[in-house]
Amino acid sequence: MNIIITISITAFIVLYAGLFKANKALLPLTVVGLLTALGFTFCAWNGNAVHFGMMQTDNFALAFSGICIIGTLLIFLLTQNYFHAKSDNIAEYFTLILFALAGMIMMVSYKNMAMLFVGLEIMSVSLYILAGIRKKDFASNEASLKYFLMGAFSTGFLLFGITLIYGATGSFDLDKIQAYLVNSQTISPIFYPGVILMMIGLSFKVGAAPFHFWTPDVYEGAPSLITTFMSTVVKTAGFAAFLRLFAGALAPLHDFWVAPLMVIVCLTLFIGNVTALFQRNFKRMLAYSSISHAGYLLFSLIVLTKNSENNVLVYAAAYTFASIIAFAVLILVKQKMGSDSFESFNGLAKRNPLIALCLTVAMLSLAGIPLTAGFIGKYLMFLNVMTEYKTLLVAFAILNALVGFYYYFRVIVAMWFKDGAETELSAPVQYKVVLLVSVAITLILGIYPAIILNLI
């Protein structure tokens, strides 16, 4: 509870600070607010408190809240000079991101499906505005409209699903729904379409195929920093919500929903990877690769083990930090070169060896090379589905991972092996801090993952 209250209050304070044109105070205020929220997260650890029957801050919720807050914090550090160049009213950005974060905290800790819906909407509405915040930019407007239409559509699915489940069980409460599934002799026939509709709605939100069509355009059109936010923190929260429902309340019905989920996973992996391969633009490539990562993340639901939730946490953490590095470098490159094609990364290693090294670590992690966090994440996912010996699925995933090497290495190739313009990137201190912190986390989780393996 404290976490949401802190974040919301910070959002309001920042909004008022914006009114008084105290632009310099925005970042410090936000950072203090988020650190306080992070502090509350640590304090509530192992508390497992239930708040008014609507939210439950168990360790699952707290761990994902923690990742979302840290991710947002790092993204805020990247705002240095970024929004200033784009708009006068930068307080808007800060406030909206903070509201979105508050929504996500609800999504990761809901106990009642009403809260899931409220949290999801708070987050989504903020994001619709953020995607279109460059009012005069055509691509940004397109992104916003697309995102809004698709988002509204998927919310419809979700809501319809919730309604049907309510109709069958008479409750929004996760525990009661689970009790219904376990105890009743016959399950009402309207429960099943409810499950499928909720799965479709949530798949939209996390950008899993075949409900992924909005992602590339929205990611490309939105301002890069907002894209960073959407493809990392938002995605993580979406998966937490997915997991909370399906690995928790709906787990007894696993046999029923695993088949459609399997279709979604295979399509997501295949479409994400294969289309990423043909992109000429780094940002679009990251958008498609984020689709493929959604596929790997869903592995944890195909076989439910006691580690499923923790596996998602590890994978999401690995993916979030690596993506933040990738986008941070992308922003720097775009500021200097004016383009985000692969060619604009040419020769980066000669000009800025440190930045190139950071991006290399990020790419290796996304590709899943040992000694990086991404490998541990992939390994856990493979291990998870191998417990039921779904070897064909793993073999399919391996083939996809191989495709992944091609497009992730394209950036590495451009940076290290090709010659490019001689202009050096100028990285502000905050960027360097974010890059180094993220690289450190990626390597630490890769070399000694034991610290995060038993969190939940």
Added chain:
Amino acid sequence: MEQLLLLIFLPLVGAIVTAFAGKSAKIVSTIFSVVSLGLALVIACNFIPNASTQFEVNLPWIADLGINFHAGIDGISMLVVLLTNLLVPIIILSSYNHEYRNPAAFYALILFMQCGLLLVFTALDAFLFYIGWEAALIPIYFICAIWGGKDRIRINMKFFVYTIAGSLFMLMGIIYLYLHNPVQNFDIQAFYALNLDGAQQGWIFWAFFIAFAIKMPIFPFHTWQPDTYTAAPTQGTMLLSGIMLKMGIYGVIRWLLPIVPAGVHDWGQVAIILSIIGIVYASLIAFTQKDAKRLVAYSSIAHVGLISAGIFAFNQQGMQGAMVQMLSHGINVVGLFFVLDIIFSRVKTNKIEELGGIAKVAPQLALTFLIIVLGTVALPGTNGFIGEFLLLMGVYNYGIWAAAIAGLTIIFGAVYMLRMYQNVMLGETNSLTITFTDIKGTEKLVLYTICALIIVLGVYPKPILHLTEASVQHLLEQVNQKLNTVN
């Protein structure tokens, strides 16, 4: 146990120091590699040549997943560890006549790779083995792709994807074994004790075998190799051919044979046939090569094919032969590539027909080159002879026809190698080679060291045979025992 940790991580420390050493990276990395060699020799002196695993380290690493930092050295490991730590300083010294741009990164990557290789050769935990396997691949990819020659980006991408494809399927096999392991860990002894049925063993066999076959490489998984060897910088080629392909051979001996003996029993014949096809095929292609570096690359496939056939023949002679030949092949092939590098650095070509008469102007190079070539073609009295003789004996015990065809490698090898030597070194000097200068400085040091090793090991191979004998014996007994219980 401290000695083993020091042995594994000294190169890593060296890599980090070298990365920040700037212009003196060459010297710093040389010092670290020589100290590593010294350390390996100390360990070898303290090593008792019996079947036991010595200098064992077993530290919890990722305890929740059953992953331990479990490493140790037996006779088989000792041999490849020695090979690695012997070749790395030689390889670094062989780069003294080059000025690579960004030397700090270059030498740091070599030492980093050494650390990965040592992990592979000492790991007794399958997960650790896998980590080392990949940790050795990343640096060599960068070495070849940054400092390589023409078309290096495409060629190395192929190499990288090829090898990692194999290793990912191996990872799948490792996970499978882990899940069948009642103690839920990756320990090699626990894997040895697993009771899998024939079909399961067959699948695991292929999951591992493809990874190892790509690394060695065995026909038909070899297509990445000639291009990669040719496009890589010479030190990269040496690392690949001298040490890295031993990872595949070592993997077969350490992991494949003892874990899935029934799988090897069922499919070993396929492996032998592929190896023998590879021998003949690579030899025939080597005949037609115009570029000396490519010729050596193909000859390497032929030699490795024989080693692999000897291992899958699965008897004492074949195994021991493989041991000796791993060492000899490492030394010889590094020597060959170094000589070609020296020639290339002088006349900027490795095309056989453009060269000739170098022996007249560079007698020392001609002599050392001759010794290395003779070692490669397995002349009695050189190190190559012992290995190939034992290997052929092993294959002969397996089947006469197999041995007859595999034996062609010696005849073919002698023909194309000596013809290459003749065309490059003998005859009349031409306008290109007339100004050729003889070897000097570190070139002399490296080549004379290699020649000395070739002759010493050829005349007196007993220490090597003695080192590995007990471990090989133990391995054979262990596997046969397990085979009997399965049947």
